[in-house]
Amino acid sequence: MSLLDFARGPAIHWALIILVAGTIWRLLGVLVLTRGADLSRPRDAFGNFKGYRTVFSRAWPSGEFTTATRYQTGMAYVFHIATLIVVIGIVPHIEFITGLTGASWPGLPNAAGVAFGIIALASLLALILRRIAKPAVYCSNWGDYFAWFVMAAPLVTGLMAFAHIGPRYETMLAIHILSVALLFAWFPFGKLMHSFWFIFSRAQSGVAYAHKGVRI
Amino acid sequence: MAKETTLGDLLRSQGVSRRAFLQFCTTTATMMALPAAVIPSMARALEQARRPSVIWLSFQECTGCTEALLRSHAPSIESLIFDFISLDYHHTLQAASGDAAEKAREQAMHEHAGEYLLLVDGSIPTLKGTSTIAGINNLDMLMEGAAGAAAILAVGTCAAYGGLPKAAPNPTGARSVEELITDKPIVNLPGCPPIPLAITGVIAHYLTMGALPEVDHLKRPLAFYGENVHDRCYRRPFYDRGLFAETFDDEGARKGWCLYKLGCKAPETYNACATIKWNQGVSFPIQSGHGCIGCSEPNFWDKGGIYDSVPMAQFGSGPKIAVAGAVGVVAGAGAALLARTKKHKKEAELHADE
Numbered sequence: 001m002s003l004l005d006f007a008r009g010p011a012i013h014w015a016l017i018i019l020v021a022g023t024i025w026r027l028l029g030v031l032v033l034t035r036g037a038d039l040s041r042p043r044d045a046f047g048n049f050k051g052y053r054t055v056f057s058r059a060w061p062s063g064e065f066t067t068a069t070r071y072q073t074g075m076a077y078v079f080h081i082a083t084l085i086v087v088i089g090i091v092p093h094i095e096f097i098t099g100l101t102g103a104s105w106p107g108l109p110n111a112a113g114v115a116f117g118i119i120a121l122a123s124l125l126a127l128i129l130r131r132i133a134k135p136a137v138y139c140s141n142w143g144d145y146f147a148w149f150v151m152a153a154p155l156v157t158g159l160m161a162f163a164h165i166g167p168r169y170e171t172m173l174a175i176h177i178l179s180v181a182l183l184f185a186w187f188p189f190g191k192l193m194h195s196f197w198f199i200f201s202r203a204q205s206g207v208a209y210a211h212k213g214v215r216i
Numbered sequence: 217m218a219k220e221t222t223l224g225d226l227l228r229s230q231g232v233s234r235r236a237f238l239q240f241c242t243t244t245a246t247m248m249a250l251p252a253a254v255i256p257s258m259a260r261a262l263e264q265a266r267r268p269s270v271i272w273l274s275f276q277e278c279t280g281c282t283e284a285l286l287r288s289h290a291p292s293i294e295s296l297i298f299d300f301i302s303l304d305y306h307h308t309l310q311a312a313s314g315d316a317a318e319k320a321r322e323q324a325m326h327e328h329a330g331e332y333l334l335l336v337d338g339s340i341p342t343l344k345g346t347s348t349i350a351g352i353n354n355l356d357m358l359m360e361g362a363a364g365a366a367a368i369l370a371v372g373t374c375a376a377y378g379g380l381p382k383a384a385p386n387p388t389g390a391r392s393v394e395e396l397i398t399d400k401p402i403v404n405l406p407g408c409p410p411i412p413l414a415i416t417g418v419i420a421h422y423l424t425m426g427a428l429p430e431v432d433h434l435k436r437p438l439a440f441y442g443e444n445v446h447d448r449c450y451r452r453p454f455y456d457r458g459l460f461a462e463t464f465d466d467e468g469a470r471k472g473w474c475l476y477k478l479g480c481k482a483p484e485t486y487n488a489c490a491t492i493k494w495n496q497g498v499s500f501p502i503q504s505g506h507g508c509i510g511c512s513e514p515n516f517w518d519k520g521g522i523y524d525s526v527p528m529a530q531f532g533s534g535p536k537i538a539v540a541g542a543v544g545v546v547a548g549a550g551a552a553l554l555a556r557t558k559k560h561k562k563e564a565e566l567h568a569d570e
């Protein structure tokens with residue numbers, strides 16, 4: 001079995017199994033654990049609605065924080081959007097998803113895919129540099145750096161495979177798929193789960209504040 | 217088979233012009249990445265080359281490799297060189313049969329011990345009795361033939377890597393030559409079938425240089441298998457622009473767009489198809505409208521479907537992932553229950569403290 005056979009076969013298979021089982025486990029494990037009922041009467045009749053609105057209203061920091069957070073918020077948006085485009089926009093990825101689900105859609109030309117890949121990687125670098133430069137703001141632990149690493153690895157290896165840098169294409173492709181397998185397998189257990197948690201945590205704090213009558 | 221003593225005599229007697237012969241030498245030298253300066257000496261060495269003894273053993277194969285080499289539409293210099301070597305045993309081509317044929321093989325092996333070139337096509341079954349020639353098991357015949365060989369060329373994917381006979385579930389316990397023989401220089405010439413020039417090119421190299429050519433990690437001569445088919449494909453500009461044929465008869469297919477989505481395996485395949493092409497440079501599979509199936513790579517029969525594209529995951533269907541979902545539900549519910557019990561206990565403790 002070649003490295004590519006291993007990557008495309010058992011490695012990605014097990015990574016997907018861990019991803020699905022792990023994500024559902026984490027989601028259920030936390031969500032079923034509801035808070036007790038709010039014993040005081042809500043101060044705001046629209047408390048629940050306003051709470052859910054927070055999911056969207058917190059998509060950009062409040063005006064007071066603009067100067068302090070502009071850079072990382074902007075960079076984070078650039079990173080997330082570019083990554084999403086690369087993940088669902090380039091043809092090999094669409095082929096992978098089609099193989100799993102049967103769904104397919106038109107892809108981007110290679111040059112556009114590479115451009116978005118580079119933008120995603122550059123913004124990811126910009127974010128880690130800020131994190132390293134301002135330890136007091138972030139209080140990072142190894143989980144933050146590891147999450148960054150498992151995210152950066154597929155971008156770097158994917159670009160290398162495309163550009164034929166490093167080992168032969170099939171080996172580089174195998175390394176790329178393995179790096180994605182690592183990302184999938186780690187996803188439910190680290191900070192990457194924020195892709196699900198952000199909805200619930202924002203809604204939860206929104207509801208809690210609204211019930212207390214805090215303007216949000 | 218020709219009786220002339222040198223290759224030069226043979227070619228002249230067949231009416232091959234010197235210009236055509238030099239052209240062959242140039243092509244071969246270029247393909248083998250030899251410097252232009254060696255072309256005259258290569259031509260001289262080839263012209264004066266004496267008939268080397270070659271024993272060709274065919275095991276579990278379809279004769280496609282021999283066909284590819286011999287069925288070129290005009291007698292090419294490649295096929296003349298092939299005529300020129302003293303093919304002392306090839307059970308499809310030789311006139312002799314039965315005992316006489318086996319005698320010829322034994323005689324050649326004996327007379328040219330340590331000098332003859334052994335060409336093998338077909339994989340070798342390790343299960344006794346599944347394939348025999350004159351009552352001799354393929355495995356025994358290979359071992360016997362390899363013992364006195366100067367070098368071995370494994371012709372075609374079956375001999376080089378096991379090929380179709382070795383595909384799962386491999387009912388005959390098929391093995392490739394290199395899996396069975398480790399003490400002889402081996403060059404693999406995979407392909408289903410291999411490009412004829414790769415076979416004659418390596419023979420020409422051996423005759424002129426007295427050595428086997430440089431090979432890659434899969435023992436394939438770099439001159440013919442050094443490049444990725446996808447990198448040399450004339451449809452590549454369409455690939456780069458994201459223009460793909462979605463079916464074999466759509467607009468894109470008619471316009472000659474890239475066949476990646478139709479399962480073209482060229483990005484992971486190393487061969488000279490896109491440069492030398494087939495049938496004297498007329499065309500090659502991708503040019504004819506079908507994606508590469510990766511025939512020069514080990515175990516290509518077992519690497520997913522022919523029409524599954526390169527990036528597709530290869531683990532059959534997804535039920536295991538659905539099971540994983542169910543496991544997640546159970547584990548999640550369990551975790552939640554545990555946490556809840558713990559929470560209630562803590563609350564009870566706190567109340568008790570008050």
Ligand code: SF4
Nearest residue numbers: 446449474475480482
């Ligand atoms: S047809 Fe095959 S070899 Fe040619 S560009 Fe497309 S994927 Fe590459």
Ligand code: SF4
Nearest residue numbers: 487489508509510511
């Ligand atoms: S195009 Fe691919 S499958 Fe076809 S002969 Fe060449 S290497 Fe083999």
